[in-house]
Amino acid sequence: MGRTQWAIAEGWIPAGSHGPEPQMTSHETVCLLNTGDQDAHVEITVYYTDREPIGPYRMTVPARRTRHVRFNDLDDPAPIPRDTNYASVIESNVPIIVQHTRLDSRQTENALLSTIAWTG
Amino acid sequence: MGRTQWAIAEGWIPAGSHGPEPQMTSHETVCLLNTGDQDAHVEITVYYTDREPIGPYRMTVPARRTRHVRFNDLDDPAPIPRDTNYASVIESNVPIIVQHTRLDSRQTENALLSTIAWTG
Amino acid sequence: MGRTQWAIAEGWIPAGSHGPEPQMTSHETVCLLNTGDQDAHVEITVYYTDREPIGPYRMTVPARRTRHVRFNDLDDPAPIPRDTNYASVIESNVPIIVQHTRLDSRQTENALLSTIAWTG
Amino acid sequence: MGRTQWAIAEGWIPAGSHGPEPQMTSHETVCLLNTGDQDAHVEITVYYTDREPIGPYRMTVPARRTRHVRFNDLDDPAPIPRDTNYASVIESNVPIIVQHTRLDSRQTENALLSTIAWTG
Numbered sequence: 022m023g024r025t026q027w028a029i030a031e032g033w034i035p036a037g038s039h040g041p042e043p044q045m046t047s048h049e050t051v052c053l054l055n056t057g058d059q060d061a062h063v064e065i066t067v068y069y070t071d072r073e074p075i076g077p078y079r080m081t082v083p084a085r086r087t088r089h090v091r092f093n094d095l096d097d098p099a100p101i102p103r104d105t106n107y108a109s110v111i112e113s114n115v116p117i118i119v120q121h122t123r124l125d126s127r128q129t130e131n132a133l134l135s136t137i138a139w140t141g
Numbered sequence: 142m143g144r145t146q147w148a149i150a151e152g153w154i155p156a157g158s159h160g161p162e163p164q165m166t167s168h169e170t171v172c173l174l175n176t177g178d179q180d181a182h183v184e185i186t187v188y189y190t191d192r193e194p195i196g197p198y199r200m201t202v203p204a205r206r207t208r209h210v211r212f213n214d215l216d217d218p219a220p221i222p223r224d225t226n227y228a229s230v231i232e233s234n235v236p237i238i239v240q241h242t243r244l245d246s247r248q249t250e251n252a253l254l255s256t257i258a259w260t261g
Numbered sequence: 262m263g264r265t266q267w268a269i270a271e272g273w274i275p276a277g278s279h280g281p282e283p284q285m286t287s288h289e290t291v292c293l294l295n296t297g298d299q300d301a302h303v304e305i306t307v308y309y310t311d312r313e314p315i316g317p318y319r320m321t322v323p324a325r326r327t328r329h330v331r332f333n334d335l336d337d338p339a340p341i342p343r344d345t346n347y348a349s350v351i352e353s354n355v356p357i358i359v360q361h362t363r364l365d366s367r368q369t370e371n372a373l374l375s376t377i378a379w380t381g
Numbered sequence: 382m383g384r385t386q387w388a389i390a391e392g393w394i395p396a397g398s399h400g401p402e403p404q405m406t407s408h409e410t411v412c413l414l415n416t417g418d419q420d421a422h423v424e425i426t427v428y429y430t431d432r433e434p435i436g437p438y439r440m441t442v443p444a445r446r447t448r449h450v451r452f453n454d455l456d457d458p459a460p461i462p463r464d465t466n467y468a469s470v471i472e473s474n475v476p477i478i479v480q481h482t483r484l485d486s487r488q489t490e491n492a493l494l495s496t497i498a499w500t501g
Contacts, residue, residue, distance in 0.1 A: 022148060022230065022261065028382060030412040030447065030480035052150040054188060054228040068414060068447045087150065087188045087228035108414040108447035108478075110382065118228075118259050120150035139478050141382065142268060142350065143379075172270040174308060174348040207270065207308045207348035238348075238379050240270035262388060262470065263499075292390040294428060294468040327390065327428045327468035358468075358499050360390035
């Protein structure tokens with residue numbers, strides 16, 4: 022179930038946060054669901070406004086598992102800069118489902134957004 | 142109208158709440174719409190990060206009705222743990238439409254998100 | 262451009278509001294876009310949890326125009342009750358694009374959500 | 382990767398803001414991602430409730446780049462009025478991916494929404 026190629030055109034990790042760490046740290050998350058019986062080998066490429074894309078960031082979603090990955094935590098091949106527009110493409114060797122969530126806790130109260138990633 | 146298989150890659154029931162109960166309790170809801178003339182028998186399977194999926198959670202959406210089901214209230218075969226990442230797959234014997242909403246009332250003011258579930 | 266049949270599985274008009282009227286009144290909006298050269302005759306049917314669907318609510322979106330309709334304002338054939346779960350199906354004689362937005366101002370600060378409606 | 386024609390049925394730039402400029406200015410953003418090896422020449426047309434559409438607003442998204450464009454900043458052929466409902470169609474000569482985000486900072490705390498644009 023799912024697709025092997027997804028895209029998220031919107032990305033932004035705010036530099037500041039309010040509230041208890043780490044749950045209330047401002048963050049961007051990509052939620053990956055693998056309902057199949059084979060492990061999914063996933064590669065994320067990050068696109069920027071004014072330089073070449075960076076990646077792949079590699080991760081595995083085991084068979085019949087979900088992984089919610091924070092863009093904040095990605096650091097190989099390079100961390101994602103704060104307060105910078107980016108976008109991402111998610112590719113997998115087996116079909117998966119991808120959703121995108123952001124918690125923005127720069128101000129006292131939080132804003133939260135979620136969008137299904139795009140697949141063709 | 143609709144599809145028989147849907148997925149929600151993002152799931153999280155916050156442990157705490159602010160505001161009057163039960164409307165302002167933090168919750169995750171799956172909204173099911175059955176526009177057809179036959180009852181929809183729906184099965185939800187919940188996926189986790191580090192253990193086997195749990196389910197099916199069974200429910201019926203009568204013909205020409207909508208049901209908004211709180212993941213908080215599911216308890217057969219097992220309740221969904223709080224503060225834990227999960228994902229879900231929704232399957233129905235007849236076509237339905239599925240949407241996902243979360244009210245997060247951990248802090249004084251609330252955050253609200255909604256996303257159409259994914260269908261292939 | 263668009264489709265002739267759309268569905269929104271999630272609906273809820275909160276009973277209370279904070280902030281200046283009418284912009285900050287809690288409301289649910291369906292945004293209709295008609296990019297074509299023919300007027301769109303649109304019919305909305307509203308589905309409930311425990312009674313038969315009500316409708317059609319009829320409206321026109323002129324050629325090359327957008328209309329943002331508040332569910333709060335619909336009253337023919339009947340107003341939509343507050344604090345009640347509902348869902349809706351939007352049908353048009355020509356292709357249109359449909360999106361769904363909610364402003365929830367029950368508490369001091371507002372929550373806002375938006376989702377593209379579903380089309381098959 | 383992507384499509385050449387997208388639509389966003391919902392648009393609204395609030396007239397007021399709270400918080401530090403320009404990050405916390407109320408704004409509507411269209412996020413454009415071009416994963417291909419050819420520059421994307423993009424044209425946005427803006428639709429209104431009671432007058433003819435205005436456009437095209439022209440911009441380029443270079444090969445392998447993302448651009449996050451604020452509707453607030455568009456002014457050729459004409460700025461987009463505040464506190465006014467609008468909708469938009471985004472067309473490109475090569476496939477792109479389009480997402481829509483709004484930060485609403487009219488009240489002290491912010492509301493944030495994001496939705497994938499619609500493509501047929």
